[in-house]
Amino acid sequence: xxxxxxxxxxxxARRSGVTTxxxxxxxxxxTRMTVSRVxxxxxxxxxxxxxxxxxxxxxxxxxxxxxxxxxxxxxxGNIAIIGGRLNRHYYTNIVQHLESQLNASGYQMKxxxxxxxxxxxxxxxxxxxxxxxxxxxxxxxxxxxxFRKPQFSQPCVYIDAVKYQGVxxxxxxxxxxxxxxxxxxxxxxxxxxxxxxxxxxSLVIFNTEQRRQIYLAFMGAKGLxxxxxxxxxxxxxxxxxxxxxxxxxxxxxxPEAIVCKNDEIALxxxxxxxxxxxxxxxxxxxxxxxxxxxxx
DNA sequence: GGATGACTTTACTCCCGTAC
DNA sequence: GTACGGGAGTAAAGTCATCC
Numbered sequence: 001x002x003x004x005x006x007x008x009x010x011x012x013a014r015r016s017g018v019t020t021x022x023x024x025x026x027x028x029x030x031t032r033m034t035v036s037r038v039x040x041x042x043x044x045x046x047x048x049x050x051x052x053x054x055x056x057x058x059x060x061x062x063x064x065x066x067x068x069x070x071x072x073x074x075x076x077g078n079i080a081i082i083g084g085r086l087n088r089h090y091y092t093n094i095v096q097h098l099e100s101q102l103n104a105s106g107y108q109m110k111x112x113x114x115x116x117x118x119x120x121x122x123x124x125x126x127x128x129x130x131x132x133x134x135x136x137x138x139x140x141x142x143x144x145x146x147f148r149k150p151q152f153s154q155p156c157v158y159i160d161a162v163k164y165q166g167v168x169x170x171x172x173x174x175x176x177x178x179x180x181x182x183x184x185x186x187x188x189x190x191x192x193x194x195x196x197x198x199x200x201x202s203l204v205i206f207n208t209e210q211r212r213q214i215y216l217a218f219m220g221a222k223g224l225x226x227x228x229x230x231x232x233x234x235x236x237x238x239x240x241x242x243x244x245x246x247x248x249x250x251x252x253x254x255p256e257a258i259v260c261k262n263d264e265i266a267l268x269x270x271x272x273x274x275x276x277x278x279x280x281x282x283x284x285x286x287x288x289x290x291x292x293x294x295x296x
Numbered sequence: 297g298g299a300t301g302a303c304t305t306t307a308c309t310c311c312c313g314t315a316c
Numbered sequence: 317g318t319a320c321g322g323g324a325g326t327a328a329a330g331t332c333a334t335c336c
Contacts, residue, residue, distance in 0.1 A: 021324060031305055036324065046303065064324080 019060040027056045039064065080130040082112045083137050090262060094136055094159065107131070134159060174289065178211055181287050182218045182259065190256035190285055193219065194227040196245070196269045197261035211261055211289060227255060231265050238268070245272035254278045256285065263288035 021039075025032045030049065038053040039062075056062075079102050086092055099109040110130060132155045158169040185193055195215045219226045232244040249255075249272060258273070260266035266288030273284055280286050 020322095032324070033306085033326090034304060037304090040325090049303085 019062040021062070021064075023060055024053065024057045024062050027060065028053050076131055077107055078110045078130045079107050080110045080112050080133045082133060082135050086113060088262075088264065091137055098134060098136075132156065136160070174211060175214055178214050178259075178289055179218060181289070182215070185257045185259070185285055185287065186222065188257075188285060191224060192227065192255045193224065193257040193259060194229050194255035195261075196229040196231060196258050196265050198231045198233040198265060211259075215259060227252075229255075229258065229269065231268055242268055242271045242275065245269055246276050249273065249276045249278070254284050256283075257287065258284055259287040260289065 021032045021035050024039075025035045028035065028049075030053065034049065035053050035057070038050050039057060081095060081098055086095070095109075095111065102109045135156065135158045137160055156168065158167050160169065160172065182193070193215075195212060197212060216226055229245055229248050232241050235241045235244060245268065254273065254276065258266075258269055260269055266286055270280060270286055273280060273286065278284055
């Protein structure tokens with residue numbers, strides 16, 4: 001049976017040349033609902049009707065209007081990703097994996113990024129159409145979402161190496177891998193193991209620096225003296241920071257191994273070690289912990 | 297011709313900006 | 317302040333073909 005597509009109760013005033021469900025229905029001589037069922041694959045439709053509708057939809061370049069779907073279902077198929085220092089390989093890596101997983105689950109990733117106030121993004125997300133929000137590496141934004149909970153109903157998940165109570169989070173536990181790496185260094189006979197980070201001094205400034213805490217606990221358990229190398233984030237240029245590490249090495253001698261907060265610090269330390277006249281591997285074992293391809 | 301299932305249609309709904 | 321338009325989904329009802 002074919003419906004009275006030409007007598008559709010809707011004759012929308014077209015605002016653009018975009019093909020709609022109505023257009024396909026009229027061309028196929030069926031109703032919008034039949035087209036909808038065929039396109040979505042939900043519900044019954046004869047093989048002939050399916051073939052006809054799919055052919056016409058392809059000819060007319062029909063694609064479902066996501067805004068209209070969101071209107072009826074309340075779902076947009078979009079997930080917003082906020083935060084993450086995208087100039088860091090570690091975070092771009094996370095974002096790439098997130099996109100793969102979201103696409104595999106039928107969602108589209110909407111990456112929201114700004115170099116200014118990230119809280120503005122939280123305000124913007126209220127008007128954006130997304131089904132949920134994933135925050136990477138910006139815990140203050142989680143607090144912002146919690147504060148605005150009454151006006152913001154989308155689920156929010158936080159991703160970082162640190163686990164927070166009372167927050168939906170994916171905790172990236174680096175302890176096993178980092179501990180294994182330290183054990184490997186010990187197995188190589190290296191006893192003087194330093195920790196390099198971009199903290200200003202040897203104190204644990206941020207409790208979020210999990211690797212430093214693991215390092216301290218490990219060295220304590222082995223009865224070894226901890227040693228800290230600061231990559232001096234207060235210095236303007238990269239060369240100055242390399243020079244600061246180099247001066248540490250020249251002043252105190254080169255440690256037998258240096259474990260770094262991340263691969264970027266490892267690259268910086270690598271330059272300093274080489275500039276100071278030492279060899280990587282032979283003189284000093286260098287360890288990063290982010291998974292940069294050339295650091296593994 | 298009644299029962300059944302497959303197929304299709306109708307009416308209503310969603311939310312929000314805009315026009316009146 | 318109210319009505320309307322925008323595009324698509326849902327529930328319920330209607331139509332048709334087939335079988336016994």
